[in-house]
Amino acid sequence: MSKKPAPVTESDYLKAYRTMLASRVLEEKLASLYRAGMIKGGVFLGKGQEALSVSVGIHLRRGDVFAPLIRDQAGRLAFGDTILDTLRTYLGSQLGSMRGRDGNIHRGRPRDGYYAMISHLGAMVPAVAGALLARRLRGETGVVGATCIGDGGTSTGAFHEGLNAAAVDKLPLVVVVANNQYAYSTPNSRQYACADLLDKAAGYGVAGHRADGTDLLSCLETLRQAVHDARNGGGPQLVVAPLLRLVGHGEHDDFAYLDKSLKKSAVGADCLELAEKHILSQGWKTAEDLAAWRRETENEVNTTADRVRREPPPDPGEDDWAALSRPEYREQYAAA
Amino acid sequence: MSKKPAPVTESDYLKAYRTMLASRVLEEKLASLYRAGMIKGGVFLGKGQEALSVSVGIHLRRGDVFAPLIRDQAGRLAFGDTILDTLRTYLGSQLGSMRGRDGNIHRGRPRDGYYAMISHLGAMVPAVAGALLARRLRGETGVVGATCIGDGGTSTGAFHEGLNAAAVDKLPLVVVVANNQYAYSTPNSRQYACADLLDKAAGYGVAGHRADGTDLLSCLETLRQAVHDARNGGGPQLVVAPLLRLVGHGEHDDFAYLDKSLKKSAVGADCLELAEKHILSQGWKTAEDLAAWRRETENEVNTTADRVRREPPPDPGEDDWAALSRPEYREQYAAA
Amino acid sequence: MITYLEAIRLAQQKALATDPRVFLYGQDIGNFGGAFKATKNLANEFPGRVLDSPLSEDAIVGMAIGAAIEGARPIVEMQFADFSTCGLNQIVNHAATLFYRTGVPCPIVVRLPSGGTSGAGPFHSQSMEAIYAHWPGLVVVTPATVEDVYTMLLEAVAIDDPVIFCEHKFLYYHLKAEKLPETSLPIGKARIARAGRDATIVTHGAMLHESLAAAAELAADGYELEVVDLRSVKPLDTDTVLASVARTGRLLVVSEEWPWGGVTSEVISRVSTEGFGLLDAAPMRINAKDTPVPYHPDLWSVHRPTASTIAAAARRLLHI
Amino acid sequence: MITYLEAIRLAQQKALATDPRVFLYGQDIGNFGGAFKATKNLANEFPGRVLDSPLSEDAIVGMAIGAAIEGARPIVEMQFADFSTCGLNQIVNHAATLFYRTGVPCPIVVRLPSGGTSGAGPFHSQSMEAIYAHWPGLVVVTPATVEDVYTMLLEAVAIDDPVIFCEHKFLYYHLKAEKLPETSLPIGKARIARAGRDATIVTHGAMLHESLAAAAELAADGYELEVVDLRSVKPLDTDTVLASVARTGRLLVVSEEWPWGGVTSEVISRVSTEGFGLLDAAPMRINAKDTPVPYHPDLWSVHRPTASTIAAAARRLLHI
Ligand SMILES: Cc1ncc(C[n+]2csc(CCOP(=O)(O)OP(=O)(O)O)c2C)c(N)n1
Numbered sequence A, B: 001m002s003k004k005p006a007p008v009t010e011s012d013y014l015k016a017y018r019t020m021l022a023s024r025v026l027e028e029k030l031a032s033l034y035r036a037g038m039i040k041g042g043v044f045l046g047k048g049q050e051a052l053s054v055s056v057g058i059h060l061r062r063g064d065v066f067a068p069l070i071r072d073q074a075g076r077l078a079f080g081d082t083i084l085d086t087l088r089t090y091l092g093s094q095l096g097s098m099r100g101r102d103g104n105i106h107r108g109r110p111r112d113g114y115y116a117m118i119s120h121l122g123a124m125v126p127a128v129a130g131a132l133l134a135r136r137l138r139g140e141t142g143v144v145g146a147t148c149i150g151d152g153g154t155s156t157g158a159f160h161e162g163l164n165a166a167a168v169d170k171l172p173l174v175v176v177v178a179n180n181q182y183a184y185s186t187p188n189s190r191q192y193a194c195a196d197l198l199d200k201a202a203g204y205g206v207a208g209h210r211a212d213g214t215d216l217l218s219c220l221e222t223l224r225q226a227v228h229d230a231r232n233g234g235g236p237q238l239v240v241a242p243l244l245r246l247v248g249h250g251e252h253d254d255f256a257y258l259d260k261s262l263k264k265s266a267v268g269a270d271c272l273e274l275a276e277k278h279i280l281s282q283g284w285k286t287a288e289d290l291a292a293w294r295r296e297t298e299n300e301v302n303t304t305a306d307r308v309r310r311e312p313p314p315d316p317g318e319d320d321w322a323a324l325s326r327p328e329y330r331e332q333y334a335a336a
Numbered sequence C, D: 001m002i003t004y005l006e007a008i009r010l011a012q013q014k015a016l017a018t019d020p021r022v023f024l025y026g027q028d029i030g031n032f033g034g035a036f037k038a039t040k041n042l043a044n045e046f047p048g049r050v051l052d053s054p055l056s057e058d059a060i061v062g063m064a065i066g067a068a069i070e071g072a073r074p075i076v077e078m079q080f081a082d083f084s085t086c087g088l089n090q091i092v093n094h095a096a097t098l099f100y101r102t103g104v105p106c107p108i109v110v111r112l113p114s115g116g117t118s119g120a121g122p123f124h125s126q127s128m129e130a131i132y133a134h135w136p137g138l139v140v141v142t143p144a145t146v147e148d149v150y151t152m153l154l155e156a157v158a159i160d161d162p163v164i165f166c167e168h169k170f171l172y173y174h175l176k177a178e179k180l181p182e183t184s185l186p187i188g189k190a191r192i193a194r195a196g197r198d199a200t201i202v203t204h205g206a207m208l209h210e211s212l213a214a215a216a217e218l219a220a221d222g223y224e225l226e227v228v229d230l231r232s233v234k235p236l237d238t239d240t241v242l243a244s245v246a247r248t249g250r251l252l253v254v255s256e257e258w259p260w261g262g263v264t265s266e267v268i269s270r271v272s273t274e275g276f277g278l279l280d281a282a283p284m285r286i287n288a289k290d291t292p293v294p295y296h297p298d299l300w301s302v303h304r305p306t307a308s309t310i311a312a313a314a315r316r317l318l319h320i
């Protein structure tokens, strides 16, 4: 395989930045809608993880498979999800892709390679591996599948079994660990005992990559390499990126357990701010340009939210309440 | 902690050898009883794994916890199990420790720290870890817990979760991987992709040890060190020993899938034969001594088997058919 | 006023205070006090005995089993009942078989925050009692009141058998009691939550309150429904159910979990086989619909039984 | 003569030969041909399409799900039904919810070598059909004949929904047929295995044959038992069961799995709620005892229902 992918250009960087920005603005809106009591279900945000997440989504292409996790709003948008469908799902519109049956972080469109995560962490690892196996059996080459997971998720049996099975079949799977220092309230010291989560790569016989999760360029370069290597026959790639979740676990969580020294350390930096600084320092854009971009996105998000709020909720009378696709298999229960 | 345990002496070696021999002779008997159709249930033997297994059992002491696996007849005997109870279980005597309710490799006496494995591989890893946690909470120190597992078992989520959790709490757990090249028929090439199963140790943040599974001295020294380190606060210890299972997966299996070159390679050596050669070459015993030992053990095994065969089977009328200890909780089902 | 949730916390506090064998293990239950705060402050009060686990349900249960064999009394918390599927193997194949196989009991308590709440969706709403009741070797309880959740949790810790403790999240905050009882019915005994003569509703968990509301609605029309709160679904107190049906002649069983092989199915099966002659009419059952639990509140409120669907069924049962 | 086991192999062979979407994944199913030889020679015949998996039930099912989403038709083998608890989370929370949640169906087949055989013990004997039937979103089939195991496996591969295929190990070797059928009843339809007028036995799996033997025994005394083979327990063909009970007025349900919430419970519940007026006597059920399956043959043969315990129950039902 060719060792090096094309370098990350200014335009790549700016494109990734704009998606990060869209994700940030959209999530700010979700948070405020949540506080206003307008969201159906929970709100779990990816603030501080956009650089890593966008770098995954942006390096996948049509025909690839992506199973985002909790904090992958940026990666979702980069892979093709829309502000409209995001808001429809959170606001409980009938027109959302999940039709009210499931929602929010659990949304997806599997037919488009955009998988809908189940809550049980780790479960998407073997699912993406299986998708890649099926593609290989069909004779397709050059396909990549990616999924994200947290430090907490690495403790699941599903992660272990899935990554190991993918390694045995040398599947083009990229597993991206956002090591955001906490699983809900649980600090890494109660989650694992290895010196570095990247030490796990050798134990599975997969390639390992480290990215600085606060630095967009590092994330872009690392993911570009990892996706490239997977696409070119290098087998599973494990990417580990230290960073800090900059918000509570969910919007209900005040994050009181945050160790303040982490906030001040290198991992505590805000990747969006750092990216802005980088853009300005490179002279690629002015502060005014960036402010204009933000306003544009805010407008789009606000307008879309207003529109979606007028859409009807799902109608229970219209739901066919069918867990199986075959109508003949639907059971009738007497008094139900 | 003190870095080095006491060295392995001649008498240690000979004691271990005698237990290996007892295991081998007992298993030969089990195989012949199986062929004669006298065994209840399946027979899964540890031939070729005695050196490793005995080294685990022999370094544990009263008050420690041991959860043997499929091929640990030698370790079981070293830990205090008897030829009598083994035969009672396999021959289905009412007097066996499992009273016919479970048997053979699933036997144990949990009250004595001798755990009764469930079939689901990996499951004993967290169980032993939990036992050690309980001991620690009770203020006991210097306790060690050990369990064995195969190359196949390392692919289970249970192994991963259990070892990781033990590492987080730095529990004195010794996990011994008998890398016997196959899981049933599955060769290592379809089981894992790491260069060496020992590469997993760093990923859990636990100490790693390698033993030559065909060499009793290597096994004794390695396990002595690992158990010593665990006992002295070193946290979990992962021991990996390459060797070859010298028989089929179970006595029903003709082992036709064996790669003949493995048999001829270093891992294919018979640890019992090598130990005998070592004893003779050191001049510790003569060939006649060893032959006498074997005869003695054969006599004991044969006599015991004859006695056990006259013992009654469990009586279904006497079984109280109670899955719960509280009599009040036993359900009555109408027509059952 | 003590909430249902606070009663769970107080029971664990009391268990820790009075029994040195007790310890707590689970995700985020330490300093954080748990996703629902059912262990709030307990890590402080009982240093070293309330431990955060990694995100590993199988290991959580497996470790509890080993600890129990050594004489400890672990209470483990699943963050949601739904995630217990990841620890199910240890529960049903290890904890549940240990006593029968070895004669050594396995005194673990597995707390399952159970059942539906608005907006929780397919993976934070499940009721698992029927699953765990199917396997032999487990005690499965479903406390429906503040008093019961307190006394039954203490009793669960005290007994030698593994207990699946299905506490209902819908009841966490709004169910309140003045004070906690010292004594109570033992696990395995059902309770007549409301006496009546015209028909029997057998139920458990959050559905007790929906059923009581339905009974109140029918009382306004002059019908007296007897409501039986099962309290534990395994063992299941067939005698109390049969005695009630003997009085009323009519049976409606209401559960929030899925219908196939659920509590409704088991109760109706027992009454039909053992009390056929007591029934004046066909027994009826109401369950959640046979689909995953939908996340949207408008769908969810139709997916599960409610006072009004229960009342409607009761009217059919009574031929009103 | 074709055995039940060979019919499973032939069905997989045919599926591989006729549908390029089909592949097989599981432990030891490749060159070795599987623990029971249900895939013997298939790896040779269909290179690259019969793959040995690592010892990882969760990954096995998870991979099948991803493959199914991409349009493949995976058949996965659990080495024993009992080990499917380690892959249960993927089955019930991923495969079973996918269609309801996303509208995308999940056409996987999970083969579960099920049920008790002599000496197999607590962990190689379980019947899991009631467990998987409880969760919404799965088709659960329990073929009891050589013909059914063949046609139903082919049908399972063809349909879009996830199928839990409970093949019974007790039937593997001794059940034989002359030839395999081209057509059959569809999944979801029960079959009258023996016509009768005095009572109905509803059963499935290996218990079909015990029940038929019991019916033969009673026939010698002049009683004609109708035996209904459910074939699939979800969907469950309530109509056929009710029609039979309408003819006989008496119902005995026989299953090898544990009683609480099992097939017996569900069938009796349906007949009691929907066909109460058809019953001339209290329905009855027989199950395995409510303990783990004992390993010793002498205990095992008492643990599960047999022709003689079924016949005895039938006599009580008929007041003989
Ligand atoms: C198997 C499983 N157990 C428990 C949970 C509940 N849960 C949801 S998110 C979370 C923390 C996840 O931590 P991590 O994997 O580090 O991801 P992060 O939230 O930090 O992005 C937990 C425990 C779950 N979703 N799945």
Ligand SMILES: Cc1ncc(C[n+]2csc(CCOP(=O)(O)OP(=O)(O)O)c2C)c(N)n1
Binding pocket: B070, B071, B119, B120, B121, B149, B150, B151, B152, B153, B154, B156, B178, B180, B182, B183, B184, B245, B249, D027, D055, D057, D079, D083, D086
């Ligand atoms: C979770 C689980 N899946 C499947 C099995 C069936 N099984 C029993 S032994 C075995 C092979 C085990 O291989 P390994 O762990 O290498 O141990 P070895 O037999 O080589 O000693 C398998 C697949 C099992 N016991 N547990």
Ligand SMILES: [Mg+2]
Binding pocket: A150, A151, A152, A178, A179, A180, A181, A182, A183, A184
């Ligand atoms: Mg995290």
Ligand SMILES: [Mg+2]
Binding pocket: B150, B151, B152, B178, B179, B180, B181, B182, B183, B184
């Ligand atoms: Mg092996």
